[in-house]
Amino acid sequence: MVLFVTGTCRKACWYCPLSKERKGHDRVYANEKCIATPGDAVAEARRMSALGTGVTGGEPLDKLDRVVEYCRALKRELGPGHQIHLYTALAPTRDQLERLSGLVDEIRLHPPHDQWETIAQSDFIASARLAKHMGFVTGIEVPSLPGMDLLEAALPYLDFLNINELEWGESNAEEMRRRGMVPEDGVHNAVMGAREWGAGLCSHQKVHWCSSGFKDSVQLRKRLLRIARNTARPFDEVTEDGTVVYGLVEGLGEVPEIIRELGDDGYELREEGLETAWWILAEHGDEISGTRYIVERYPDRGIIVEVTPL
Template sequence: MQQESGVSPDGVSLSPGCVLCHQGAKMVLFVTGRCRRTCWYCPLSRERKGRDVVFANSRQVSSPAEAIEEAESMSALGTGVTGGEPLIVLDRVVEYSRALKEHFGPEHQIHLYTGLAPDEAALRRLQGLVDEIRLHPPHECWPDILDTDYARSAVLARELGFLVGIEVPALPGIGALAAALPLLDFLNINELEWGETCADAMRERGLEPEDGVHNAVLGAREWAAELPRDPKVHFCSSVFKDSVQLRERLKRIAANTARPFEEVTDDGTVVYGVLEPAGPVDEFLASLDGDDYMVCDKTIEMAWWVLAEEGAGLPGRKYVVERYPNGGMVVEVTPL
């Protein structure tokens, strides 16, 4: 059964998957880095590109059970399946999607991003597991989109009950995809992004980053403007992905996983103090409640303000750590 779409403040009709992404409520399930295409603009990192690995958000996993753990850590309401090319490992997509649906229930919304045009056999295997198909036709076929297998796949997928859209980066000539709008439920345009593995290809084409802060490529917004204003067309900016989508996802994870002494910031990171003792600290620890600190090998972690205010005279190195939640990447370390 098709799920209802949402509407953005500017009147654009958003797919259910996009609505959940806006809320940071979707886990990203990267099922493989393998892909038979060689798109020059592919932004995958060296850690993932071409490698047959599975990640749930930023955590490498080896089973559906581990992916479910990650989804639970952020109270995920849905999952976006991506790659590489997910349909190269269709059995894996089916296995993980079924496990997520069985664990969280049929309302756990799953969308699949694919650079292939799935045929009826593939679509029927995905029925009841994937709610939304996001097709990524290659750049060279955009001028003749209605004569491609992607158009035929879109029609068939809608007949089988999937929500169907095209999702591609903003590139010159994107206006040609307007011809496919009657076949689709949505058309998502992602702002073209600079990446470590595609930087050389972008330089060869005379492209450059929009500024020194974000990954957006200069000119991508103007290319996206080739498409008509239509409720089905949605432009997703690089800034939104970095500043809103990721932040909301981190906040959901932090709310579920932060230790009692960690401060959760507005950006979804956690902050705590670290003491590397150079002498006895038993008396100091005895003055704290058990939830106020954690002994970790050669360090003691605690509320940063407790360390700053009450541990000032303690011997040893003291500093404040800001990091992504659930043991994620360290953002900043500040000495005390």
């Protein structure tokens, strides 16, 4: 699960991909759902059978009390085996690390680009060494930018270095253009050249590369599949991409006999209309009045992907 604890941050990294909807706003999200309490976060984790949680932002350490409250609830309700890692663009102090001890298992540091040239002498490495001594798994996670090789000096002090392929977004597009960067193609968000900037470090055992395509086609897909399998109704069809497909009838006077025969689990009446298995509407359209559609959407009443009239 992705636990987004705040959209506020004291840094101003030009490459930040955070959406305008979240950037600068002090809201909490569990995956795509805006939430209000630690109990909401636990419920979302259970909904998707999450084995762990990534705490992110904005800057999570600027809301340390909130991070502690939410992580304590997740550990208490889901058990100590629920792995929690935290991203931060700050160098955590001893006091901050002590408050996170036993609640957060892994610290993922994000040193800003302008500090890479002196990374070995930075507060980030001092903090990484302290965190490792206190029992945290500790590493650096950054986007692939020009000058990636400068981070090689940090490797002796880390458990890992994660490189994420630099992505074009609505909030960083202007800065990207100012630096002469362009998208790799018209389909993905990856920036041209990003793969080459990180290539030199990827031969190191501690270095891991995460492509833009992997995030979209694997990470998001797996999360959606877990949610869909836990929340799909008996008549929903779960696709290989983790979306759900069902039939919708609008303007229906009464439930047709062909649908009533399916039983209570075979359909649902909602404000939008009657929802049931899509194939029923496709195969028995002559027995069903009203306007019929096939709907594909993210699970648990998520974003609608496509609506196809029948």
